Amino acid sequence: MADTGETLFGIEPIALPQGGGPLYLQLKRRIEDALQRGAIGPGDALPSERDLAARVEMSRVTVRKAVQHLVREGVLVQRHGSGTYVAPQLNRVEQSLSQLTSFSEDMARRGMAVHSVWLDRGLYAPSPEETVTLGLGAADSVARVSRLRIAGDTPLAIERAVLSSAILPDPEAIGTSLYEHLDKGGNRPIRAIQRIRALSLGADDAALLDVAPGVASLQIERTSYLASGRVVEFTRSIYRGDAYDFVAELRLGVSR
Amino acid sequence: MADTGETLFGIEPIALPQGGGPLYLQLKRRIEDALQRGAIGPGDALPSERDLAARVEMSRVTVRKAVQHLVREGVLVQRHGSGTYVAPQLNRVEQSLSQLTSFSEDMARRGMAVHSVWLDRGLYAPSPEETVTLGLGAADSVARVSRLRIAGDTPLAIERAVLSSAILPDPEAIGTSLYEHLDKGGNRPIRAIQRIRALSLGADDAALLDVAPGVASLQIERTSYLASGRVVEFTRSIYRGDAYDFVAELRLGVSR
DNA sequence: GAGTGGTCTAGACCACTCG
DNA sequence: GAGTGGTCTAGACCACTCG
Numbered sequence: 001m002a003d004t005g006e007t008l009f010g011i012e013p014i015a016l017p018q019g020g021g022p023l024y025l026q027l028k029r030r031i032e033d034a035l036q037r038g039a040i041g042p043g044d045a046l047p048s049e050r051d052l053a054a055r056v057e058m059s060r061v062t063v064r065k066a067v068q069h070l071v072r073e074g075v076l077v078q079r080h081g082s083g084t085y086v087a088p089q090l091n092r093v094e095q096s097l098s099q100l101t102s103f104s105e106d107m108a109r110r111g112m113a114v115h116s117v118w119l120d121r122g123l124y125a126p127s128p129e130e131t132v133t134l135g136l137g138a139a140d141s142v143a144r145v146s147r148l149r150i151a152g153d154t155p156l157a158i159e160r161a162v163l164s165s166a167i168l169p170d171p172e173a174i175g176t177s178l179y180e181h182l183d184k185g186g187n188r189p190i191r192a193i194q195r196i197r198a199l200s201l202g203a204d205d206a207a208l209l210d211v212a213p214g215v216a217s218l219q220i221e222r223t224s225y226l227a228s229g230r231v232v233e234f235t236r237s238i239y240r241g242d243a244y245d246f247v248a249e250l251r252l253g254v255s256r
Numbered sequence: 257m258a259d260t261g262e263t264l265f266g267i268e269p270i271a272l273p274q275g276g277g278p279l280y281l282q283l284k285r286r287i288e289d290a291l292q293r294g295a296i297g298p299g300d301a302l303p304s305e306r307d308l309a310a311r312v313e314m315s316r317v318t319v320r321k322a323v324q325h326l327v328r329e330g331v332l333v334q335r336h337g338s339g340t341y342v343a344p345q346l347n348r349v350e351q352s353l354s355q356l357t358s359f360s361e362d363m364a365r366r367g368m369a370v371h372s373v374w375l376d377r378g379l380y381a382p383s384p385e386e387t388v389t390l391g392l393g394a395a396d397s398v399a400r401v402s403r404l405r406i407a408g409d410t411p412l413a414i415e416r417a418v419l420s421s422a423i424l425p426d427p428e429a430i431g432t433s434l435y436e437h438l439d440k441g442g443n444r445p446i447r448a449i450q451r452i453r454a455l456s457l458g459a460d461d462a463a464l465l466d467v468a469p470g471v472a473s474l475q476i477e478r479t480s481y482l483a484s485g486r487v488v489e490f491t492r493s494i495y496r497g498d499a500y501d502f503v504a505e506l507r508l509g510v511s512r
Numbered sequence: 513g514a515g516t517g518g519t520c521t522a523g524a525c526c527a528c529t530c531g
Numbered sequence: 532g533a534g535t536g537g538t539c540t541a542g543a544c545c546a547c548t549c550g
Contacts, residue, residue, distance in 0.1 A: 022538060048515075059541070060542095065539095067517095069469075074456070078517060081515080081548035081549080083516060083517080083548090097506070099507060191505070192506040193506075195501050195502070195503050196474070198454050198500075199454070200497075214325065216455055216456040216472035217472065241455065241456075241472070244453065246453070247449065247451050248452065249447070280520090314520085317519095318521080334535095335528090335536080336527070336535075336537065337534080337537095338528080338529055338530075338534095339535060
């Protein structure tokens with residue numbers, strides 16, 4: 001469906017009225033229009049930045065600025081050395097915010113093949129923050145387990161968990177499921193508090209999730225508790241903003 | 257605490273080793289270091305882009321690229337015609353994801369003075385999406401009420417609610433509280449589903465929230481129900497990513 | 513090797529702020 | 532009016548991809 005011919009999917013060489021404002025916003029609007037009209041669709045290649053620049057009679061820097069805005073919004077993707085493409089339509093994953101569910105089982109239920117890549121797994125001296133959160137003593141160490149969650153070939157989330165080494169003495173012994181492993185030791189959490197915020201992705205995490213740096217993402221910090229009230233794990237996860245919806249059910253509170 | 261003198265808060269004219277990579281990332285790292293060392297703090301002015309460029313011997317475009325990354329991350333703020341500043345430390349607002357609470361009362365409990373600005377309040381023909389969501393007939397109209405929520409002088413959120421005009425025939429009659437108004441008519445919701453996602457702010461919403469375009473934010477879509485199961489309102493809200501934490505409590509689900 | 517995006521420069525003009 | 536960020540250009544070189 002890509003059109004690198006004369007009409008440039010309806011983006012005329014000379015800017016039509018299109019409203020005023022900066023050139024890069026005008027171009028951004030024209031590309032958005034082409035998408036809305038269906039002149040270009042998911043997976044299609046855009047003309048190269050140099051081509052686009054020549055045709056719309058703007059400098060390449062200005063074209064880049066328009067394109068980068070759309071990349072940050074998740075509308076386009078750029079691949080170094082290859083080209084610029086309309087972002088493939090992702091099926092957003094819905095995840096409940098009221099039940100502690102299993103990533104693997106969640107995905108299986110949706111018919112998605114998932115796997116994880118370990119980013120880190122080992123014993124460390126705790127940071128002051130970890131000492132406080134996990135309620136550790138001075139001599140205690142912590143197990144850090146980090147992994148990248150992948151569905152098909154789309155990375156969805158980075159999970160970084162920290163536990164007392166008393167609860168997880170051998171991080172290497174975890175199979176695919178941390179909770180299953182904890183269960184065996186009688187340390188399965190029954191309750192958790194999650195804190196959700198929006199986050200602009202840094203270069204490193206963006207690379208792991210295969211998106212552009214600066215893209216909006218969701219960071220979730222989870223503190224899990226045993227029935228005894230003891231903290232089992234503290235996990236900081238980063239979810240791709242374009243791939244996840246979190247769903248919560250609310251009950252009547254006070255009047256607003 | 258701003259330092260526009262020779263040392264440039266420890267950012268030396270000639271780049272120290274600092275690791276490699278693109279110049280703009282090196283500069284970004286040096287500014288982050290200065291912040292971490294406390295050489296500059298919230299509210300402080302940075303040197304102008306031209307000054308910075310001269311001192312670190314990079315072009316202004318490269319300096320801008322470093323600065324803009326930090327602006328997008330919420331670390332710095334720029335004010336056109338005025339300068340570049342370290343972002344003031346915001347007290348994040350915590351909001352529960354398991355109770356339907358009142359924005360105004362929530363804030364009052366935290367000792368914050370809040371007010372709202374109406375962005376829109378009126379009766380309209382429904383969009384197809386609204387017709388479906390609200391379960392409307394062909395001849396029904398909808399009330400749209402949009403407002404900007406402000407704490408002190410910091411805009412925190414944009415709320416855009418849509419209701420059947422059968423439930424809200426006169427949008428102008430709302431005082432400060434939509435729910436209070438609904439209550440009077442016996443149409444108070446008792447249950448709601450919220451859908452949370454990360455979103456990169458567009459120019460218009462960014463301007464309303466007084467942040468840079470492209471900054472990460474949280475979008476929450478809420479569908480509220482009456483005891484009868486009927487949908488009362490559909491609200492799409494956008495929360496400043498740097499000002500909000502949403503907190504949810506989870507109970508044990510299936511194994512992971 | 514041709515083509516692509518990623519980085520970088522030097523310079524220009526504009527719109528805005530501030531005293 | 533001086534200074535600031537916002538936009539824009541023409542041109543260059545690099546790192547990467549792809550057939």
